[in-house]
């Protein structure tokens with residue numbers, strides 16, 4: 269016979285004695301069934317309880333199809349009589365989240381006719397999925413307020429098994445599944461729903477509910493929330509973050525948003541100024557290089573390799589040299605040897621062909637159009653040799 273579920277009548281039982289009725293191995297771990305248990309098995313979106321049987325750790329609690337409760341253990345348990353001890357802090361946290369979810373779902377339904385279609389109560393994140401096209405921030409605040417009003421009403425919570433006759437007199441938030449016995453959890457007179465889970469004695473113990481965020485999900489809305497101790501924890505870390513940002517910016521909490529906006533605007537202005545300065549520098553560079561460059565067939569040819577530029581700046585420089593009517597055969601020793609060739613319009617040389625020949629020297633490949641080409645290879649040591657090869661090809665092209 270499956271274990272007597274002690275939490276049905278009293279969700280506050282933290283310790284109990286029981287007799288081992290069955291032993292098994294579940295997912296490679298020893299597991300026992302008892303004649304009675306206060307451990308809640310995973311279900312209804314809520315995790316299974318943890319704790320200990322004698323001095324053996326209970327890692328998880330699961331129910332099988334026959335309704336038997338399996339306590340999954342960290343080590344084998346030999347005793348036949350056991351003392352059970354729940355991880356009460358964890359369980360009470362789940363009771364707060366779980367009943368908070370009941371009330372949140374009730375508020376969503378009462379206020380916006382938004383039915384709960386799925387629930388997830390994780391050890392950090394809790395969500396309800398609602399059948400609703402979408403909420404505004406004001407509507408979310410209204411749901412949060414209505415839920416907290418139900419919590420602060422501190423109404424008694426009753427969980428009981430009901431007869432079909434009594435069931436027919438109740439307005440339920442959701443339909444019960446076809447269990448043999450139907451357990452109804454009522455919060456005051458404002459929410460009745462079928463549930464086999466663990467609940468506090470009064471709604472006030474949920475403490476408070478906070479909706480952290482919401483998003484479109486499938487055809488509805490997923491709402492992420494925290495209750496009770498978790499709401500305090502959520503407030504605490506967010507407050508710490510804001511205090512840190514406030515100190516870093518040397519402004520009060522309410523001034524953080526405008527201060528960040530000012531910073532971003534200043535950063536954008538500086539970035540634009542820097543870009544303009546870089547363009548001017550490249551322009552000066554290009555002019556200097558062309559002035560000093562030897563000429564082939566009347567065209568200045570800049571052959572130059574770099575170690576300390578970015579590839580982008582080498583590209584811009586080559587482009588600028590070509591705009592100023594010079595041929596650029598530039599190289600960069602970065603993580604590999606990079607080659608960037610540009611020529612002005614009207615010069616009868618194919619940069620793509622030059623680059624192909626030069627890239628082969630550094631053990632790589634590359635190509636491009638007659639007026640501009642780029643490529644490279646792994647052999648950084650032969651970069652200058654590659655540039656000289658390109659220069660020789662250029663000379664041949666321009667002489668012919």
Ligand SMILES: [Zn+2]
Pocket residue numbers: 366367370453463464465466467
């Ligand atoms: Zn419940």
